[in-house]
Amino acid sequence: MSGRPYAGSSDLRTLQDFNAAMWQAHGGVGWMHVGDIPHRIYNALGRRGFHPSEVVRIWETNGVVAGWAMIWPRSGGIEVQVPPDSPQLAVEAGLWACEAVVAVGEQHGHHAKSIVMDVVESEPNMVDLATGIGMAVDQREGSYIVTRQAIDRPPQVHLPRSYSVRAARGVGDAAALAGVHSSAFNSDWTAESYARVMESPGYEPSREIVVVAPDGSFAGFCIIWMDHENHIGMFEPVGVHADHRRRGVGMALMAAGLSRLSEHGMVHAMVTHETDDPASTALYAAAGFLPWYRYVAWSKAL
Structure with a gap:
C-alpha cells in the first residue's frame, strides 16, 4: 500500500466512487457525501489558496483506493475516510493529516493552536482513531447535526x-x-x-x-x-x-x-448544520428533515 497526493480532476471521480461504495457498504454514517468532496476541495479550501495536492492524500493498494484524508490548514482540522476494517491505515492517514495540517498551515502563514477532528461517537472506529492519534473530546468546539429525510x-x-x-x-x-x-x-x-x-x-x-x-x-x-x-x-x-x-x-x-x-x-436528502444554530435548526425541521447523527469535536493541543 502506498500514499500519494491528489493528482487532478480525475481523482475527484475516483474519490467519489470510493465514498459511494463505502456509503453503500457501511450505511453512510461518518462518510462524506460525494458532493461534499468537490465542495470542500474547490470551494471551501480552494478559495483560500490551497492546492488540492496540498490538502488531500490518497492511499491505494494495486491502484485501488483504500482510503484518503483531507486537511484544513487554517483551522487545524483533519478528516479521514478509511473503512472500519482498516484501523492501521486509519491511524497512518490520521498521523499524516496531523503532520501535514501543521506544515501546510505554516507554509501559508497559519498557526493553528490545536488539531481538530469531528467524530461520530456512535462509530467505534472513529473513536478508536481519534484516541489512537492522541485526541480527546473538546467541549470548547461546536458540534454538528446531520439531518435526513425521505423525499x-x-x-x-x-x-x-x-x-x-x-x-x-x-x-x-x-x-x-x-x-x-x-x-x-x-x-x-x-x-x-x-x-x-x-x-x-x-x-x-x-x-x-x-x-x-x-x-x-x-x-x-x-x-x-x-x-x-x-x-x-x-x-x-x-x-x-x-x-x-x-x-x-x-x-x-x-x-x-x-x-x-x-x-x-x-430517494433521500440530507443537510448538516451546527447544533447551536437555531435558525438552521428551525428551517430544516420545517422542511421535513430529522436528526440522523451528530459529529462531536475531538482535538489535541499543538
Missing part, C-alpha cells in the same frame, strides 16, 4: 410577490452569487473568486438554485448534490441574503431543491 412529496414553493426561483446560468451570474454568498455567511467572495468555483471540477450551474428578488439581485441560494448510487441528495451550502430574511426565501429554496432532487431519482 415523498416535495413541498410547494411559496415566494413573496415578484420573487422567483431559477437555476444559476453560468459565470454570468458569478457577481450576483458572490454577493449573496458573502451576505449570507459574512464572507469575502468576489465575482472572480466565485467564477473560479463555477469552473472547477464537480460544479454544475444547474444545481445551484437561486431566489431572484424584485430588483434582479439574488435573495438566496442553495447548491444540491446527488449520489446516484445511493439515491441520496445533499444541500450544501444554503444561504439567504441578510436583506431578505424572514420572507420565506429559505423554505422556498429547500422546496425547490427537494423537488429537483426527486426529479433526478433521489
Whole structure:
C-alpha cells in the first residue's frame, strides 16, 4: 500500500466512487457525501489558496483506493475516510493529516493552536482513531447535526410577490452569487473568486438554485448534490441574503431543491448544520428533515 497526493480532476471521480461504495457498504454514517468532496476541495479550501495536492492524500493498494484524508490548514482540522476494517491505515492517514495540517498551515502563514477532528461517537472506529492519534473530546468546539429525510412529496414553493426561483446560468451570474454568498455567511467572495468555483471540477450551474428578488439581485441560494448510487441528495451550502430574511426565501429554496432532487431519482436528502444554530435548526425541521447523527469535536493541543 502506498500514499500519494491528489493528482487532478480525475481523482475527484475516483474519490467519489470510493465514498459511494463505502456509503453503500457501511450505511453512510461518518462518510462524506460525494458532493461534499468537490465542495470542500474547490470551494471551501480552494478559495483560500490551497492546492488540492496540498490538502488531500490518497492511499491505494494495486491502484485501488483504500482510503484518503483531507486537511484544513487554517483551522487545524483533519478528516479521514478509511473503512472500519482498516484501523492501521486509519491511524497512518490520521498521523499524516496531523503532520501535514501543521506544515501546510505554516507554509501559508497559519498557526493553528490545536488539531481538530469531528467524530461520530456512535462509530467505534472513529473513536478508536481519534484516541489512537492522541485526541480527546473538546467541549470548547461546536458540534454538528446531520439531518435526513425521505423525499415523498416535495413541498410547494411559496415566494413573496415578484420573487422567483431559477437555476444559476453560468459565470454570468458569478457577481450576483458572490454577493449573496458573502451576505449570507459574512464572507469575502468576489465575482472572480466565485467564477473560479463555477469552473472547477464537480460544479454544475444547474444545481445551484437561486431566489431572484424584485430588483434582479439574488435573495438566496442553495447548491444540491446527488449520489446516484445511493439515491441520496445533499444541500450544501444554503444561504439567504441578510436583506431578505424572514420572507420565506429559505423554505422556498429547500422546496425547490427537494423537488429537483426527486426529479433526478433521489430517494433521500440530507443537510448538516451546527447544533447551536437555531435558525438552521428551525428551517430544516420545517422542511421535513430529522436528526440522523451528530459529529462531536475531538482535538489535541499543538
